[in-house]
Amino acid sequence: MPIHSYTAHVQELEAFGMGYPLQGETRDRAVLGSWRRCIDQHRLDPSRTSEAHIVPAGQLRAHREESEPLIRIARSGLERLYQQLKGLDYVLLLADRHGIAVDFLGHDSHAIDLRSAGLYLGAQWREDVAGTSAVGTCLATGEALTVHQSDHFDFTHTTLSCTAAPIYDLQGQLAAVLDLSLLRSPAARASQQMALHLVTAAVRRVELANLMAQSGSDWVLRLAQSPDFLDVDADAALSIDARGRIRAMTHAATRMLAAIAGLNWRQQPLQTGQPLGRFFDTDLQALPQLMRNRPAQERILRARDGSIWFAHALPPQPRSNAQASPRPSLPAPLQALNTGDAAMGQLLHKAARLAPQDLPVLLQGETGSGKEFLARALHAASGRSGAFVAINCAAIPEALLESELFGYLPGTWTGGAHKGRAGLIEAAHQGSLFLDEIGDMPLALQAKLLRVLSESEITPLGARAPQKVDIRVISASHRPLAELAHSGQFRADLLYRLNAAELQLPALRERSDLLALAEHMLAALGCSLRLSGPAQAALRAHHWPGNLRELHNALRYAAALAEQQIDLEHLPDALQRSPAAVQGQDAVSDAALAGAAVEGRTLNTATLEQVLAQCQGNVSEAARLLGVNRSTIHRRIQRQQLSRVFARQEGER
The missing domain is CATH 1.10.10 (Arc Repressor Mutant, subunit A)
Structure with missing residues (x-):
């Protein structure tokens, strides 16, 4: 169908709103239902247009954190689908149950156009906000569909062609929507039939992966109408507990079981906990006969309504001894940072899982909280063969930062090294590049760093051809990068590249292991001095705005003055003058003198x-x-x- 003019589009919607039949256009029932909701329920004005609504960075972060388990499971499937469509200019969005895009795959060169169109992280596509759209209408109907060009209610979006399918959780609730969109597409709606098939298949695999991830102690029954695809791409799946009752199911299984029972899956939702025998002529004891040691054609399952299904039963996974044992020990570089604080311990275990991955890691925390120590430990535990290269983006003049990062060829400028110079990114090849205080990197250079992350290549100053690099980027900042991105002081697209994984270091005043850290630092200084009770009280009472760096300096100062033990008088004046420290000292003194x-x-x-x-x-x-x-x-x-x-x-x- 051709793209409408603004006037024709508004006139069609207004006529529809007043009950007149459509002239010359064929619209899907889902689209017409959405138009009706937009006019009657949401009170949207067809003549009013609005740009895509992008939620603030803080709100997006909250939604991403809520959806993190699903994003993690869905990510590999999304990347596989995106690779299948590479070169066709498709964009993939994963929107949560609130209609907000929490994950995104698209070409960085189109980032500005995609953001403007709402095909970007943080875009809000709920029907009452954006009108008829694939994401919003999918959330409203629970069905896979295509909203093509002038199907959109808001004229702003009528260049887009969007196809979406719902993702249901294991309790049968609509949890997310996978959307496959084009900024511009062929005029015919039929051109998106393949997109509808692909996105539906991808959703089915995501739901199956979610079921498998959460059913380790249950039998899993995978079902297909054809034996040919049973073991590679099942139509539906459900899990069965030790009592032979259904514990969880994919959405396709929900609809299948409802049909077997003669129910409407929307109006009479199936409750988990039903015995398997209610739907199939089998029970728990017969499931081993449906395992893969028999040909798929022989693994037949008869349903109570007479339909025939082919089944693949997967037995419960044996319980690992590790499940009952304490957490595995940390790699030595990370264990060296573990001095007993519970929050820090959790962070280090998360870091241990991230260390061998190639994901970019963003470290956030106050000044002096140990971000570089953690970055070095991540590199040491990563197994990467290259060097750890650190650069402080706030300490190098802006005019020199680009040449420091990317290097330059001979003769690029007067005063440069005669043979040119390799940049720090190249020096980190097959290793880790640590970008400290990334929040202070100039915006112009941020764009070039974004290309390094997306294309894995650099172009030294004075060079014409890029060269490939293999680096793992670890960045750090004490500034709130999400707020900087929201205010335009930091590129949002770069932020989402850098924080594929984010670790937030606790402030020293929030840690319970302060005295253990102090003893560790004193030992590292090579002295055997101990802290007296008054000195310990002063350390506990101090606010520590400089965190670990300030503590280290205070202990170096005290160790230089003390002879037998470190007392209050040996600590820096700022720690002695603290009201809380004095109050704590009075209590210690009174106890000592009273005894x-x-x-x-x-x-x-x-x-x-x-x-x-x-x-x-x-x-x-x-x-x-x-x-x-x-x-x-x-x-x-x-x-x-x-x-x-x-x-x-x-x-x-």
Whole structure:
């Protein structure tokens, strides 16, 4: 069907809204139903057009986190489908149950046009927002469909051709929509029949993968109407527990079982927990006869309605001993960062799973929280043979950053190295490139880095031909990159390339292993000093805006001053002056002095004054007799205003 003019499009919708029959156009029932909802329920104006609605970055992140298990399972299927369509300019979107695109596969060279059209991450395609569209109408109907060009309610979208299919979870709820779209397509709707077939098949495989991933302890029964495709691409699947009851099923299985039982799957949804024998002439004990050790043509399953199905039964997976044992030990480079904090331990186990992958990793955390330490550990645990190359994007002048990253050929500019220079990206070939403070990278250079990530090639300055590189990119920033992308200070397309996996390091003040970290750092400094109770209290009370870096510097300073142990007086002034530290110290001092006694006398103000007088105001000698620290005596002198003794002591000193 030809693309309408704006006027013709609005007139057709207005006539439809008033009940007039359509003139010369054939629309699918799903499209007409959506038009009716847009006019009657959503109160959308056919004459009003609007650009694609992209949700803010923070909202998108929340939706992506909610959909993370499904994205992880669906990703390999999406990539396979995208490769099949490579060169045909198709775009793949995975939208969640709210209609928001949470995953995207498309050519980066079209990023601006795709974002403008809404075929991009964060696009909102719900019917009440965008009108008739493949994603929104699929969510509303629960059916696979094509919305082709002028089928769209909003004239803005009438150049698009979009095909979508629903993805159901194992409880039969519509969880997501897979959409296959073109910015521009042939005029005929029939041109998208193949797209409808491909997207439907991809959804069936995603649902099957989801079922297999969650049915390790159950029998899985895969079903097909033809034996030829049973073992390679089944039509439907369901899982059966140890009691012979259906625990979960794909959507195709839901519809199949409803048909066998003579039910309408929409109006009378099947509940899980039904015995397998309600639908088939078989039971749990007969399932081993349907395993793959027999030809597919012989694995026949008769349904209660008389239909014949071919079945492939997969037995429960044996329970692994690892399931009952503690988590496996971390690789040595990551274990070195594990000092007992639970949140950090979880992060390190996640890092251990990510380390051998080629996924780009984004490390977020406050300044000094250990992002480079974690990046180096990720590289060391990755098994990559190349070097770990680090570059601080905020420390190199913008004019030099491009040449540092990409390198340059001989004679590119006056003053350059005579033989040219290899860039840091090339130096990281077969290794890891760590881009610290990536949030400070200039926008112009971000575009070139995006090409490196998408094409795995670089073009040195002065060169005409690109060269291939094999790198694993680890980036880090203390700045909220999602907010920077939302405000236009950081490229959103680059952000979604960099944060294929994101690790958020906890701040030091949030960690429970602060003292263990301090002891670890002291050991690394080569000293055997221990922290006194007052010093430990001061460390706990400090806010640590500089995190691990600040702690390391404080301990180096204290180790240089202390002789036998590190006390409060050896710590930097900022830690001694902290109100919380002083308060904590007073409690420690009171406990120490309350337990101290000289010749059986309780150490009250009078006793302390007598001890000081006995020592002729020598605080060190008084502290030795009482078994407490000098700083404790000084604080008690100041708090109890023992001015006469304190003055005498100061005069004698």
